[in-house]
Amino acid sequence: MLDRVETWAAGRAAFRWVIPERYNIGVDICDRHAAARPQAPAVIIEEADGSVRVHDFAGLKADSDRLASALRGKGIQTGDRIGIFLPQSYETVVSHIAAYKLGAVAVPLFTLFGPEALSYRLNDCGAAALITDAANRDRVLDLRADLPGLRSVLCVGGGAGTTDFWDAVALASDGFVPVETLADDPAVIIYTSGTTGKPKGALHAHRVLLGHLPGVELPHEFFPQPDDLFWTPADWAWIGGLIDVLLPSLHHGIPVLAHRARKFDPEEAFALMARHRVRNVFMPPTALKLMRQVENPRGRFDYRLRSIGSGGETLGAELIDWAQETFGLTLNEFYGQTECNLIVGNCAAIAPVKPGSMGQPIFGHDVAVIDAGGSRLPAGQTGSIAVRSPDPVMFLRYWNNPQATEEKFVTAADGTRWLLTGDLGQQDSDGYLWFLGRDDDVITSAGYRIGPGEIEDALLKHPAVAMAAAVGVPDPVRTEIVKAFVVLKDGWQGDAALAEDIQMFIKTRMAAHAYPRAVEFMDSLPMTPTGKIRRRDLRERENASV
Secondary structure, three states: OOOOOOOHHHHHHHOOOOOOOEOOHHHHHHHHHHHHOOOOEEEEEEOOOOOEEEEEHHHHHHHHHHHHHHHHHOOOOOOOEEEEOOOOOHHHHHHHHHHHHHOOEEEEOOOOOOHHHHHHHHHHHOOOEEEEEHHHHHHHHHHHHHOOOOOEEEEEOOOOOOEEHHHHHHHOOOOOOOOOOEOOOEEEEEEOOOOOOOOOEEEEEOOHHHHHHHHHHOOOOOOOOOOOOEEOOOOOOOHHHHHHHHHHHHHOOOOEEEEOOOOOOHHHHHHHHHHOOOOEEEOOHHHHHHHOOOOOHHHHOOOOOOEEEEOOOOOHHHHHHHHHHHHOOOOEEEEEEOOEEEEEEOOOOOOOOOOOOOEEEOOOOOEEEEOOOOOEOOOOOOEEEEEEEOOOOEOOEEOOOHHHHHHOEEEOOOOOEEEEEEEEEEEOOOOOEEEEEEOOOOEEEOOEEEOHHHHHHHHHOOOOEEEEEEEEEEEOOOEEEEEEEEEEOOOOOOOHHHHHHHHHHHHHHOOOOOOOOEEEEOOOOOEOOOOOEOHHHHHHHHHHHO
């Protein structure tokens, strides 16, 4: 846990990594607390019917030990991959901990995946076992013939063709002895959301949790504090839900709230936080934009947050101002990606938040803007955002994809090896990093390079706009023009007059070269499962129509 410091510079100067040679996530987040505080709450589940169950660390240890024994009895060994195809639930936590203590590799899978997405991931990682529930059982069994490596399916609720999860736990022996894993041993494969090409399996070591901790503790204002309780609507199948919230909370012995929501409901989000006295939240930008449309939340819901963090898309001044007004808190933006997460961020207690910036390099991480040869660029110049290797939070490799792994890195003339995020940005003279866009998101118009984030932030300031995306579309004169795709708030009608009003609104607030010369109204925007706008889909659609 970070000691409180007065300035960002002091924190960076004093920070040192302490990564033990032997380390196991399951032992760390469960067994350690079960020995010291067995009755302390670990996971709070609110079911769809409103019932609430509280699980303590003693129960979590007993259940995960027995599940690990059951999996071993089915022939699952150290290094085998275990698919976890479950929503936010107690069984999800038990499954992860059991996999880690077994020395196996957990593979979280999003429950909204279609058959092709699910089959691809299970075959790519060679899953030997899969844990799911009754709601998803038939989808798994329909694929069984196409999954020759899948030996066992455990199902919460049982059913033909599966082993009942809780029957297996009840019949298994207790007293499981966890495998003594090294900190660098594989622990989890998290598939990228597939914004470019097929999803790739980022293989992480057990040390990834320790590498995440500073990036959780700073944006959540020196987490943990007394009475903290963490919740996120982000699914635990993604790195934002799993290793930004669930695992670091349990590492610190802080309870996590789980809620089985099939679809994000912004009104219910406010009510849920109030009911459970949630203190810490990770809210993806899409969720914040939906919550922003709720009328008078402060007057209707008695929520009492202590910290709120967000990342995945540029936030901008509009959302930061709204969060300050709505929660009485500074929204701390952070940045990372599946391969190397929580490496940049904010902590308003020790450094001012600059709207539009994603923050400064988190203590312990060397993040820079570099040129194509791997040399650091001076402040104010645009280049590739990169992270110096090695780093405890950095992935080991892409599963079964050595070429993609090699392409992810560049080595400078001085021997420094950098992981390339694939994002373009700048670093200012104060050390803050500014996201310009994905390599292929940046718009080139009449010689200007325009990042979509600043346009989208400006669009959100218009009273009619609920959500927006900006992309470059081909133009014979300017190379590209900016086109805005806009989802309107309820009660607004998309017509030529409103489109012109939006154009003038941006033109007078940004710059003449950056305003959208075309506006299209849409019912919804294409999104990745993690809530990022798929600008590539919009570009491809436009290119196909040319």
